[in-house]
Amino acid sequence: MTATARVALRDSHAGALLTVFAAALVTCDGRGRSRGGDSAERAAQAALDRHDAAAAECASPSGGGHADIQREVAYAEAPHQPAIVRFVNRRRPHTYCLAIPHENEQTGFEVAIEFIARHGGTIVRVEQNGRRNVDFGNAGRKSAADPNRIATRAGVRRTLAMLNADLGEGPIPAELFDRVAGFGQRFVAAIDSCLARADYRAVIAPHNNRDATLDADYGILSYGRPGAAAGDADKTVTGNPAIHESQDTDDFFVVTDRRDFDRLRADWNAALLSRDATDDGSLAIYYLDKRYINVEAQHGAHARQAAMLRAAAHLN
């Protein structure tokens, strides 16, 4: 090998490393910004995310950084306000469409990044402060909303009333309602356009929840016992929800398409949503008449959620 060739090789290697490093910075950008807020909030968030290995993953290019994946901001009203962000496999952007409304659900995000790095696709994600809920507040006033409750007007009304006690019993200010509803419409529009171009015509939404032993609120059992979620499972289908004794109740699918349910139920915990499910403004409700696959796993259950995501992506 000539000296020139050796230099060229070394340079191209350095270039490749730089590319990987730059991609790592790009995909970790949201996480970097996610550490805002006051120290008490940060401590609370740290406690919630104690399974979250984001910092370690960010430091390693092999964790979140993939040279082919580009991060682009699709919409942001203003700095520090909620943003709609796309992560796109530049070589194969239109294979799969993934949606991530909750920025604190780091395991789902990492699994999604790895998935599109390997299989192509686009992730549409809401980002702002690294937390589950976003804040549309300004001038020191908080206006929190759950980004997975703003796809319909009923959902917007409900999440704003639930999360902002200071709004009181009165009507929600029209300006605030319109901004949040507008953001929700932009979020689903970004997913709609991703879905319209995707080879695989289903919205796949990775989510994470906390261990049911710590937080009994939500799991596959929610769809089989009295309460709101039970009413949302399609009662006309026997064996819905499908519950496997051997599996963690935090790991399950929620789907809108009967064929997806029938393919998943043998091997996985799964619930099929009813046509009459409560309008809570979630993506599941918005996509009730299309194919929507919620891939729900416990925070930190990385390998498990990756296997579930592969299953969700091969149902055709």
Ligand SMILES: [Zn+2]
């Ligand atoms: Zn979620």
